[in-house]
Amino acid sequence: MNEQRVPYRVACYTLGCKVNGYESQAMLEQFERAGWTIVEADQAADVYLVNTCTVTQIAAHKSRQILNRIARLNPDALVVACGCYVDQKERQQEPLGGACGLIVTNREKPHIVQLVEARLDLPADEGRDFYISSSGAHTRAFLKVQDGCRQFCSYCIIPYVRGPLVSKPLEQAMQEARMLSESGCREIVLTGIHLSSYGRDLPEDIGLADLILALEAVEGLDRIRLGSLEVGLIDDAFIARVRDCRKLCPHFHLSLQSGCEKTLKAMNRRYTPDQFMEAVQRIRAAFPDAAITTDVITGFPGETDKDFEESLQFVHDVSFADLHVFPYSPREGTAAAQRKDQIDKSVKQERSSRMIELGAALQRQFGAAYSGKDVEVLTEEYDPEQDVWVGYTPNYLRVHVHGMIQRNQLIPVHIENVHQTNNGIYAEGFYDER
Ligand code: SF4
Numbered sequence: 079m080n081e082q083r084v085p086y087r088v089a090c091y092t093l094g095c096k097v098n099g100y101e102s103q104a105m106l107e108q109f110e111r112a113g114w115t116i117v118e119a120d121q122a123a124d125v126y127l128v129n130t131c132t133v134t135q136i137a138a139h140k141s142r143q144i145l146n147r148i149a150r151l152n153p154d155a156l157v158v159a160c161g162c163y164v165d166q167k168e169r170q171q172e173p174l175g176g177a178c179g180l181i182v183t184n185r186e187k188p189h190i191v192q193l194v195e196a197r198l199d200l201p202a203d204e205g206r207d208f209y210i211s212s213s214g215a216h217t218r219a220f221l222k223v224q225d226g227c228r229q230f231c232s233y234c235i236i237p238y239v240r241g242p243l244v245s246k247p248l249e250q251a252m253q254e255a256r257m258l259s260e261s262g263c264r265e266i267v268l269t270g271i272h273l274s275s276y277g278r279d280l281p282e283d284i285g286l287a288d289l290i291l292a293l294e295a296v297e298g299l300d301r302i303r304l305g306s307l308e309v310g311l312i313d314d315a316f317i318a319r320v321r322d323c324r325k326l327c328p329h330f331h332l333s334l335q336s337g338c339e340k341t342l343k344a345m346n347r348r349y350t351p352d353q354f355m356e357a358v359q360r361i362r363a364a365f366p367d368a369a370i371t372t373d374v375i376t377g378f379p380g381e382t383d384k385d386f387e388e389s390l391q392f393v394h395d396v397s398f399a400d401l402h403v404f405p406y407s408p409r410e411g412t413a414a415a416q417r418k419d420q421i422d423k424s425v426k427q428e429r430s431s432r433m434i435e436l437g438a439a440l441q442r443q444f445g446a447a448y449s450g451k452d453v454e455v456l457t458e459e460y461d462p463e464q465d466v467w468v469g470y471t472p473n474y475l476r477v478h479v480h481g482m483i484q485r486n487q488l489i490p491v492h493i494e495n496v497h498q499t500n501n502g503i504y505a506e507g508f509y510d511e512r
Contacts, residue, residue: 086198087115089123091148093141094131096269096305098161100222102129103210105160105190112191119148125156125194128178130163132235134407138163142175149177158182158194165239170411184225184240209254217458217469217486218303219263223251223289224270229308231335232346232413233378233406240271243279248292255296264486265301265327265456266293273304274311286311287319294325300488301456301472303327306373309349312357321364327472328365332357334372337392338385341378345414351392358396369399369444369473376433377406377426379417386429393436399444399473400502401437405430438498445496445503448475452510455491457483466506476502481509 088109092102105127106116117123126148130141141163149157159178167174168183180197182190195201210219226243227236246254255266268289270276277284286304293302302325309332320326332354336342339350349357361368374393376386393401405426408415455477457469466478467485479491493507 086113086125086200087117087121087123088125088127088194089117089119089121090127090129091119091144092129093144093163094129094133094137094161096220096267097222097225097271098129098131100210100220100269101161101184101187102127103220104222105129105187107210108188108191112195114191123152123155125158125198126152127158127160127190130159130161132161132163132166132239132409134404135409136407138166145174146177156180156194156197158190160184160187160190162236162239166235166411169238209250210258216263217456218265218267218301219258220269221251221254221258221266222246222269224273224276227272227275229272229348230346232344233375233409233415235409235412236271238411243272243275245270245276245278245280247280248282248284248289251289252292252296255293255299259296259298262486264299264488265303266299267303267305268293269305272308273306274308285316287316290320290323290326294323299325301325301327303329303474304331306331306333308333309354309357312360314360317360317364327474328368329371329472329474330361330365330368331371331373332361334393334396335375336378336381336385337374337389337396338381339388341381341385341389344380345375345378351388354392355396367473369475370396371400371402371474372396372398373402373404374433375404375406376429377421379406379414379421380419381406381421381429390433390436393433394440397443398437398440400441401433403430403433403437441503442496442498445475445498445505448493448505449496451493453477453491453493453505453507455479455489455507457485457487457489459485476504478504478506479509480507481511483509 090102090106092098110116128145131137145159157178158180160182164181165184182193223246226240230237276286335345335347337351358370453471455469457467459468461468466480467483469477490510491507492510493505496503496505
């Protein structure tokens with residue numbers, strides 16, 4: 079047996095969502111606690127983790143490509159494939175279609191160090207907890223509090239690859255938040271595969287509102303931002319409990335997918351456009367500055383021109399602050415992929431372009447309202463090219479700030495202008511030192 083434990087170098091390449099991002103960081107921290115050295119993905123390493131994604135065909139294709147590229151460039155290293163693309167292939171009992179020396183499923187991620195060290199024939203190492211304790215140099219950190227989804231939206235592969243609901247116990251989430259705060263992080267973003275289900279599997283009768291209220295008490299933490307939410311969560315009781323939370327950011331990503339009732343039903347989404355609008359109104363009544371953002375799919379099987387126009391009109395009526403638009407991409411193994419009434423690629427693209435155009439106009443409208451306003455910004459990084467500090471308002475407006483400032487400061491800023499670029503809008507303003 080090889081007795082050498084360190085120095086061994088590990089690098090990680092991450093694709094996909096914020097949950098994957100959190101898990102990559104948690105895996106790297108585990109390696110670090112076991113004495114490994116963390117290096118960048120483009121540096122020489124003994125082990126490369128590729129945390130894959132399969133949410134769209136493009137993501138799966140990219141995952142395969144990156145596995146192959148890293149294996150080709152590093153023939154002596156161990157390439158470890160993990161993440162949702164891996165789980166999907168395991169479930170379908172298909173080969174990965176990408177080069178790797180070790181496969182680690184989502185459920186095995188908390189044991190990744192032991193699995194890798196066993197594969198390298200290193201002495202056995204005791205298990206370690208799977209969490210992020212440090213925000214590194216970051217002002218804002220993700221805190222994963224939930225995994226799994228049981229909604230089975232007809233287009234989505236995630237419930238098959240992420241498994242049942244698993245929520246992080248409240249005390250453990252608090253403990254992680256405290257560690258992040260002690261490491262300098264002032265904002266946490268609560269993430270999960272289906273965050274709205276938080277607590278359903280825990281023995282205590284608690285939900286997301288309880289978690290938010292508990293996190294309010296974490297010293298040094300100034301902001302709590304929420305990841306993607308489902309409309310069903312936003313009832314009067316939820317709003318009544320969180321409306322006075324001082325640290326909760328008025329930024330709600332409410333997953334819409336379609337504004338057409340017929341399409342929502344075919345997607346197996348569990349709300350109507352009317353119910354969605356009621357949730358939006360509840361949020362706006364309680365949080366007048368709320369930025370409500372969303373995801374929309376265009377060209378779902380069976381979506382007619384009329385259905386699409388309904389969806390477009392609804393998105394306009396809600397007046398979202400920002401949209402993420404996805405042309406429908408069939409995922410093998412889901413109900414929607416088997417439908418015969420698939421939409422032509424060119425029609426999907428054309429509908430996507432129109433939806434993106436509307437999204438840009440709505441974003442412009444949202445930003446324009448901030449010209450001349452005073453806001454609070456948490457500074458995150460310095461941009462030397464423009465000589466500005468970049469940060470965000472509580473409702474996630476990106477702001478470029480002029481003035482003598484440092485990183486990680488919550489400061490008052492007077493907005494002068496709002497600009498639009500191909501990557502979205504940003505505001506420009508001055509640190510108001512009064
Ligand atoms: S709620 Fe629907 S879209 Fe979201 S992960 Fe679950 S099945 Fe997929």
